Amino acid sequence: MNAVQPQHKKVSRRARLAVGGAVLGAVALAGIGAVSANASAPAKAPAAAAAVSAPAKATTTSTHLTIDAATRAAQAALDAAEKEHQRVTVAVVDRNGNTVVTLRGDGAGPQSYESAERKAYTAVSWNAPTSELAERLKQAPNLKDIPGTLFLAGGVPVTAQNAPIAAIGVAGAPSGALDEKYAQAGAEAVTGR
CATH class of the missing domain: 3.30.450.150 (Haem-degrading domain)
Structure with a gap:
């Protein structure tokens, strides 16, 4: 029985470096874009800590004896x-x-x-x-x-x-x-x- 050997195409070293460099460049640009986007937008407080003002129609005032x-x-x-x-x-x-x-x-x-x-x-x-x-x-x-x-x-x-x-x-x-x-x-x- 003949075992089938996978065939690999030979890719030149130059091609591998070019593809790797392109991938690294894309990752670097995405990281820089995210950092610059975060730096330009002010940080928001977590939702749980944010104060929310209720509209006047949603509240009531009551009188109590001191x-x-x-x-x-x-x-x-x-x-x-x-x-x-x-x-x-x-x-x-x-x-x-x-x-x-x-x-x-x-x-x-x-x-x-x-x-x-x-x-x-x-x-x-x-x-x-x-x-x-x-x-x-x-x-x-x-x-x-x-x-x-x-x-x-x-x-x-x-x-x-x-x-x-x-x-x-x-x-x-x-x-x-x-x-x-x-x-x-x-x-x-x-x-x-």
Whole structure:
């Protein structure tokens, strides 16, 4: 059997040098072009680090109660309760239902801490006093199943331009009506009403 040997064409040394030189020249020119292109264009910041400005229609501004005002409101509610010898806890939440200030009066029961926060959360969520919301349970009993809420009197919203900006919850007095009376005293301390 005859083995077929591949045949190579003989290429002169001059031809090989010419082709190699042309290839090296092309690579060199491409590199120089890339370097000069990069040198002439300013470097861009990575996309993740670039600041992007949102159009005005895509943003909103909200009003929040300051920590000083929240503290004044809580102290006013606690003072009103103590004046009537009631042992309560007062909670002030912001527009988003996050607790800003909680004051637990001397002798307030352990259940009053969470109850005050939940009443405040409920009042700001619906922008209504919790005594009014407790009445709504008669038509919509499933409202009480919403996590974090408590539909007992004692929570009042604090508003600015008819929108809730905070709420005050009070718990621990012998009745929800008293809790709400003290919460209202706290709201009046910051709204002037």
